[in-house]
Amino acid sequence: MTAAAEAPLVSDAKRHVAVTSWKAPAIFALFTVLFALLPLFGPRDGVSTFRLVADASAVIRLPDLVLPSNPTAWVCVVLMAAATVAAAARARAHRPQPLWLITAYVVFLLLGFLAWASAGGTLPMIGLLSGALALATPLIFGALGGVIGERVGVVNIAIEAQLLAGAFSAALVGSLTGTPWLGLVAAMLSGLLVSLVLAVFAVTYFVNQIIVGVVLNVLVIGLTTFFYGTLLNPNSDTLNSPELFPRIAVPLLSEIPVIGPVLFDQTVVVYLMYAVVFVVWFGLYRTRWGLRLRAVGEHPQAADTVGISVIATRYANVMLAGAIAGMGGAFYTLVSNPQFGREMTAGAGFIALAALIFGKWDPIRATLAALLFGFATNLQGVLSVIGSPVPSQFMLMLPYVVTLFAVAGLVGRSRPPAASGQPYIKS
């Protein structure tokens, strides 16, 4: 190579051209136009009140934010248009779209929409956000369970089953022992048990993981409904009335305006959720556990050739995933409502599945996806309360439509762990 280094080279550097993507400005423009139709064809009178404190007891009191509805919407249209122009300018200049611009655009859109939609009403910001968090919490647990499972190479379609089993046993054990803590442990154990079955069939017997997952969902629905009907419901005083976890306000943190009461006046299950999100994220990317887990999910034979037991790693982590999803189940009966009901998870496991794919198999992104879903759900709830002229069925559709657009418009292609779904068969 030395000779080559002295000789005249045909230019060593590769050339770069800027890629111009008009996607962002196009989407911005589309939504700006669509949004402008609202105040144009459905002008709303009056003012919108954004309430920023939960109740009179808040230490730091913020006044209500009162905005004239229609003018605010128009101002937001203008700001959105400006953001669109900025995005277009950047696209022309072949520069990437910065996160702040996208964030700003989304904030304008949201603010404008809320102002328009809540004309004459009061929008309780804290209720809006804390409701979103409540709706997202079991989804986050479920999605994290899914992330771990798929990252280690076992598709976890059984999140629904783990949530439901968790909710069931949390209610049962919580009632029997009189302490929600044991209920929580029971929820984790039963989630773990469900995923143990998943592991036995998927890892040891190489049964297609989707079959096992789908079937486990049916099995657990069958079993919980059966025992609910024959056991829990007839003896609901003793077997189906657990005590709930109390809310614990974190001193100081819970006094932060707006986000304090939303994030830091919660039950221990929610605090655990924060911890689990962090631990899973940290563990996955920074620790030996995570490195090996991901290796097994990406290329099990490579992991095998460096002496990592693929089978053991898969078993351990699938069970861990089940335990985490099981915790999400406990949210239903130990935080939300002190009673189990048949099929009470109502498909949340599938939404969690969607969230983890939406979140590209990453714990933080999956959490954000679940939060987005929770937010969209609660936004429709709040809007239909303050009076929306849209039929309830369309309002209830909103979170799903938002997710659909978000996935199709923004996320696009995503790559699952390479060996996810593949049994590891060794001689």
Place this chain on the structure above:
Amino acid sequence: MKLELRGITKRFGALTANDDIDLTIEPGEIHSLLGENGAGKSTLMNVLYGLYQADEGDILIDDVEQHFAGPGDAMAAGIGMVHQHFMLIPVFTVAENVMLGHEQTRLGGRLDLAAAREKVREISDRFGFHVDPDALVEDLPVGVQQRVEIIKALSRDAQVLVFDEPTAVLTPQETDELMSTMRQLRDGGTSIVFITHKLREVREVSDRITVIRLGRVVGEAEPTASNAELASLMVGRSVELTVRKDEPQLGGEELVVSHLTVTDAAGTVVVDDVSFSVHGGEVLVIAGVQGNGQTELTEAIVGLQDRATGSVLLGGSELIGRSVRDVLDHGVGFVPEDRSVDGLIKEFSIAENLMLDRSHGEPFVRHGSVQIGTLDDFAVEKIDEFDIRTQGPWQPAGRLSGGNQQKVVLARELSRDLSLFVAAQPTRGVDVGSIEFIHSRIVDTRDSGTPVIVVSTELDEAAALADRIMVMYRGKVVGIVPGDTTREQLGLMMAGMSGDAAGATGANA
């Protein structure tokens, strides 16, 4: 340390992949294993490495019997392996791959990446590898991935290193570097098992050679043996190592590529304003180190690159902007570089693979319906014509050995009326017997008046096939030179030196 395999037998169902094999690796020797595709070399090494359990036979280290339940045990015993199919996690960095399985951690269970990086750098410097510990493996050229595998093995202080076909994907320079690394290791006392299909390399680097055929040891050879001797020992018959090739009967300029530019998704220009033409009845070999735009160039011709600008005129009609199917319908035959991913559907039968690019019309499809009879006849014919070793046309293609898989792809692409034939790395990983066959088919195609483009990183192959050689570097054409250009000059051109300069330097050298 001395490693001994005694009476190793390994069966896969009815197939005996290794049949009572004895092999002794002395300390500090480079021991080559030679054999056709499917002879059982990889299987033997996988047994040695604990990936497979032998049905019969023993493994001894320094005369002590070993029981490897898994690769962990083998590694602990000082055996390292660079696998034929890389055992690297594509989405991990080099350091992560190297540390995997014997990670060091710091407070709070955090991975000690700094230590791993240091280790990579240390080994990398010792052997002059130039590997960036923080690069993602999937972004690295195969040659560098190869080095990562070696670093992986060395980081565990392997005393016996198995290289299973490490040079199949390397450029000549990289191969030379690898061989000097191997010598360096041997001189340091490490024993090396070296598997390759390239006889030149075997002769150059081996201390001893063992030849395997059909799962048995058929003999030992000295490094001084001739290519022809080795080849016939391997294949069991005499092999012609150079294709017989007449002077080209040049036709018109069938293919004219001008100002072809391809960018990747991130905006990097991977093919940079490339212009050339190919005559009917001519083989143009595109040479160059892997990853210098050859792949993208061929893909752009076939319509597989979305971001291609410029012009590709085939027989006067423009190919750029057409769909792949359209291009194929124009009579372009294409052998992709990575047959197992892009060329074959392993779960499909040989017959189905043979109709893969003609699934929309005659002769295999009539009124929307696949003509099974026609297809079966065709497949039987092609299996015979291309000497594909199989039990029948309806066997899954994935079960064939590498060389035979390659023949299936070739059979498919050469059985249409072609106006252009493009083959990328047509003989990669293929044994000498099959290489002979594939080369002669390519020459036949040329002789029928079709323009042919062959992408190869193999200088021997370039020399054997080319009427002209075009060398690419960093996406640009370094020069187009006659087919009989010297190895040295081509080597220099592949490092980016322009044709004239390289010619001068090469002459001086």
Place this chain on the structure above:
Amino acid sequence: MSAAEGSPSVQTPSRWHDAMRRVTTGNGLIAVLAVLLSLIAGSILIAITDADVQATAGYFFARPADTLSALWHAVSGAYVALFNGAVYNLNADGFVAGIRPLTESLKFATPLIAAGLGVGLAFRAGLFNIGGQGQMLMAAAAAGYVGAYMQLPVVLHLLLAIVAGVLAGGIWAGIAGVLKARTGAHEVILTIMLNHIAFYLLAWMLATQGVLQAPGSNNPKTAPMHDTAILPELLGPAFNLHAGLILALIAVAATWWLLERSSLGFRFRAVGENPHAARVAGISVGRTYAYVMIIAGGLVGLAGVSQVLGTVPTGFAGDIDAGMGFDAITVALLGRSSPLGILAAGILFGVFKAGGFSMQAAEGVPNEVVLVVQSLIVLFIAAPPLVRAIFRLPQPGRRIVRKPKRAKREVTA
């Protein structure tokens, strides 16, 4: 996830796949044993709920025979009821009444077969169609609209209603297919979201006069279908079996032909097995995704059609899918995504469904027992080595390591 990349039956490495096929199809014994095991497990649940068993268990140690006999009565009673309700009614007088349960089973199998085909077809092209619910609902809406609110001549009416339903199912699934092809979004999310959207969309239509709500009614339910739009009964009024079964059988044959013999099906499978190679061979992967989803949705739509024009022609409400979008996944997987396998699996599930009603009515066995037994059967059938181990049957030859697969690159549609 894996479903995105390949069908379950095809994505497993070929050698293993083959071994698996040999073992399972070559061994009906395993299937029988799997059913037996599951029934035993079901017996436990049946025994728990049985009042006599509970009562006698109280004094089990005093008189165990009582408990055992109660157990026997409970379990045998339940399974006899299942047989009577799903296969042949031994208590009925005459063959016609006796065979009626079998026709009921076939009636329940009809939508499962059709929807199973839709899911299975998508699997073969490497797509996980979890959107059967939405596709069925939209198909039901369209077929129901034509059937209940349009006046047309005899044959034409039925044909149009069927076509409308199949089209609607195809379009609904096609949305997912096209979005996946154009944007690369994952079909699992898309179809799950489309399920919920379809559910609420149908709820709105059912609650809206002039759309699907029966004129003059306040209930979220359609008017009955016109007689001209009802799938004819196959065996006369004594049986509920309707021509939907014929449609499902035609669909089985058509899907078989499509997959095994047609060029389009060849492309589907090619894309399902290896989208990279398919693309290089000139097959447009994105287009294939779109087509396969449209056809799959049409097949699932057929299930919806058979529900509203055949099984419940008296008008329907919002849960007319009856959970079959998800059952269909199990059916497709149990049938290994092959049309004939799906036919068999669909009939098996139909039998359990019909038998479940009779177990509940005759013996008071909760419906969920059937769910449990069904799921266990699927699990056991899918894991022959486990069944062999339980019954101490010899395990067939050892298994083998597959060659590593390169991480798949993303295919640009």
Place this chain on the structure above:
Amino acid sequence: GAAPEETEESGDGAASDFLPCIVSDFGGFDDKSFNQLSKEGVEKAADELGVTAKEVESNAETDYAPNLENLVAQGCNTIASVGFNLSAATVDVANANPDIDYILIDDAADNDFDGEKDAEAIKPLLYDTAQAAFLAGYLAAGYSEADKVGTFGGEEFPTVTIFMDGFTQGVDYYNEENSADVEVVGWDGETGSFTGGFDANPAAKTVAQNIIDQGVDVLLPVGGPIYQSALQAIKESGEDIALIGTDSDLFEKDPDTQDYVLTSILKSMDLSAYEAVMASANGEFDTEAYIGTLENEGVGLADLHNFSDKVDAELVAEVDELEQAIISGDLTVESYLE
């Protein structure tokens, strides 16, 4: 336990061989709503008759017909079908087997909307719940200090919205009479707040929470177990919010609610189902449609229990007067049953 005597009589001669049966709508018999109440009514009758009722659950629309047919095959004498969803299937079965007595709860069995019942053997049981809800609305409006009351439902079904409609009319009437300005949050007669299902899950709770955030101090959740979510949301808000139950008296059914429940809107499906079954057993079955009203006490307002001293006696008196006015026809409450 001790083993019973070996010789077991198969029931005493008095127990009839009368077989009452019931089919649920989806949601099952433990739905804390109409399925459960109807079942309780049938069971009560069966107990009195010394027999065991056959009870089968439906999980989907396609289950109705087979369930009914299987019950016919079991030799049932009376079959109760719960919910408008079962209407068509019950009509079919009743026409095919007219010698059995059918009770259809919550539907008029008129699927062609010609104003005529479609099968002779069916006795429809209908409930003009709006009447009772009207009273509850008036009471709530009078009780409310915040001048804001809230309601939400499970899904937008007429059997659900009839409560919300009556309630809203009651509030409106209060406003008219007392020139007050009490606002109903969650239902405007056209659209409103729905949880999208009948599960007591986080979704139901956040809907309740959102309504509470609007400052209501009375809350009427309509739809089976979702009252639990409302209760939980009320508890967590820490505010003084009264709950109104539906169907049966929540105060008695669920002791947890006792401190919160202002009153309940009664819909006595248990009672009318019981009566119909008994009539059938005694050979007195008539197939005349039954419409539960305030007058025949098929619907009504439950006792105020713990709230009796928190509510103005005057208001209570007004509610009583209103009840009389409705019974006498001086005041009409609109509902879809008209």
